[in-house]
Amino acid sequence: MKATYSAHKVMDKRTGIILEGGAMRGIFTAGIMDYFLDANIDIPNVLAVSAGAYSGMNYVSGQRGRIMSAVIEPLRNEKLLGAAHFFKTGEFFNMDLLFDKIPKHESPFDFEAFINSGKRFITSVCNCNTGEAKYYDKFKDLDDFLHICRVGNSLPLLSKVGYIDGEPYMDGGMVDAIPISKALEEGWEKIIVVFTREASYRKSAKGDIYNSKIVKLLYRKYKGLLKAIDIRPKKYNEAIEKLNELEKEGKAFVFRPEGIKLTNNESDTEMLKKYYNVGYEYAKSRHDEFMAFLNS
Numbered sequence: 001m002k003a004t005y006s007a008h009k010v011m012d013k014r015t016g017i018i019l020e021g022g023a024m025r026g027i028f029t030a031g032i033m034d035y036f037l038d039a040n041i042d043i044p045n046v047l048a049v050s051a052g053a054y055s056g057m058n059y060v061s062g063q064r065g066r067i068m069s070a071v072i073e074p075l076r077n078e079k080l081l082g083a084a085h086f087f088k089t090g091e092f093f094n095m096d097l098l099f100d101k102i103p104k105h106e107s108p109f110d111f112e113a114f115i116n117s118g119k120r121f122i123t124s125v126c127n128c129n130t131g132e133a134k135y136y137d138k139f140k141d142l143d144d145f146l147h148i149c150r151v152g153n154s155l156p157l158l159s160k161v162g163y164i165d166g167e168p169y170m171d172g173g174m175v176d177a178i179p180i181s182k183a184l185e186e187g188w189e190k191i192i193v194v195f196t197r198e199a200s201y202r203k204s205a206k207g208d209i210y211n212s213k214i215v216k217l218l219y220r221k222y223k224g225l226l227k228a229i230d231i232r233p234k235k236y237n238e239a240i241e242k243l244n245e246l247e248k249e250g251k252a253f254v255f256r257p258e259g260i261k262l263t264n265n266e267s268d269t270e271m272l273k274k275y276y277n278v279g280y281e282y283a284k285s286r287h288d289e290f291m292a293f294l295n296s
Contacts, residue, residue, distance in 0.1 A: 014189040015294065017043045018180070021050025021153075021173040022196035023093070024265060027272050028257045030067035031279025032057040041286060041294075043192065047122045047135075047183060047262045050173040052194070053149045054098075056204065060121045069107040070273045071098075095159065099150035099171040104142070110143040124172030128161060131224030133175045135182065156215055156225070168222065174210070175228040177203075178239035190294065193243060195256045202240070203233035222243045229283070252292045255283065 019029050033055045036043065048056030058066045074097065103109040108230045114121070122137045125148065126129075137147035151162030161168045176182065183191050194241045205211045219225050246252035260278050283290075 005216045012190070012283075013044050014187055015043060015192070016045030016047060016183055016186065017047040017056075017192040017194065018178065019046065019052030019056050020178060020196050021052050021171070021195050023051050023271040024272065025156075025196035025275075026051035026055055026281040027067065027072070028196055029055040029276045030058070030071075031276040031281075032255055034064050034067070034276075035283035036282045037062060037064040039264055041290075043121070044060050044118070045122070045186065045188065046119045047124075047179060047186075049124055050153050051147070051196075052206040053123045053152060055121070056121060057109065057114065057145075057149070060077060060117050061110045062117065062121045063113075064110075065246075066107060067116055068273075070102050070109075072269050072276070074102060074106065075269050075272070083143070093153075093158065095150055097147045103146055109142070109146075111145065111186060114145075123149060123152050124161075124176060124182075125164065126172055126225060126228055127168040128168040128170055128219070128222035128225040131175060131226075131228040133172060133182070134169070135180070136235075146173075154264040156210055156219060156229070160220075170225060172234060172275050172279065173218065174225065175235075176234070176239075176244070180242050185196060189251065191243075191252045193252065193254050195254065196258070198261070199256050200260065202203075203236040205214065205230075205233050208233065250293070253290060255279075255286070258282070 019026075019033075029052060035041075036059060043059075046060055054071065055067065058064075058070075080125050119163070120137055124133050124135050127133075129136055136148050139148065147162075148164065151164055151169045154160065154162045154169075155171045157169070161170060164215045176194075178189070178193065180193075209215070210232070215229065216226060243252055243254065247254060255276065256293065257275075260275065
């Protein structure tokens, strides 16, 4: 799908949006970002974690509706995810399709529009050796961009460890799922966050598959990754508390799904379309409130 990006007045450079990951739950985010495109809402900084990158990249390139042709429609005919694909390749999600075949051939990602948009796109990975986040906002070409996004979406157990410049990395959400501190370091004075979980959600080490003995065994040589996973619930919950403070101060605005829940491995196309529409209509319903925040 060719980009439909056209120049609009860009908001203050000290304004940015954080897009939470969540695999297929990110369809909610895609609906919100498409509403932004329809309403000519330009956010100059996009910080996308994990699956948030798929929605964020389409927003920056101006490819409204691409989530349909790049993710939802392919589910009708191709195996994008599932146990069968995992046992065949060692990856639950078909990363070759999502980050190679589809964006290059089946539903081309407009990298030229992306780099010329005037927006800054940032995405993250977790260094498996150090346990620290690394952020990327410069990309040599389409291959480099897609590779970094692929590594940034590589979840423990469900994906293989990825390598960038010889260093092992995995999903950025393992180390900083809601990077409020990063946004503040960037000097953002207005922070928008799109969550893919409801307001009551908090992370807990209890019952967390990433905090399991199997993860500690399989990734035992990656001490940094295990350390990041160990403190992940505490860091996530602290980020929410900080965000709550910023909301009260009028410095943050939050979008969250309400009244509908989706698993991160949902593959029913009709349910995904419904979830996309929930995101779109939710953003639309809060348009005036959001504009007041941006213009305050």
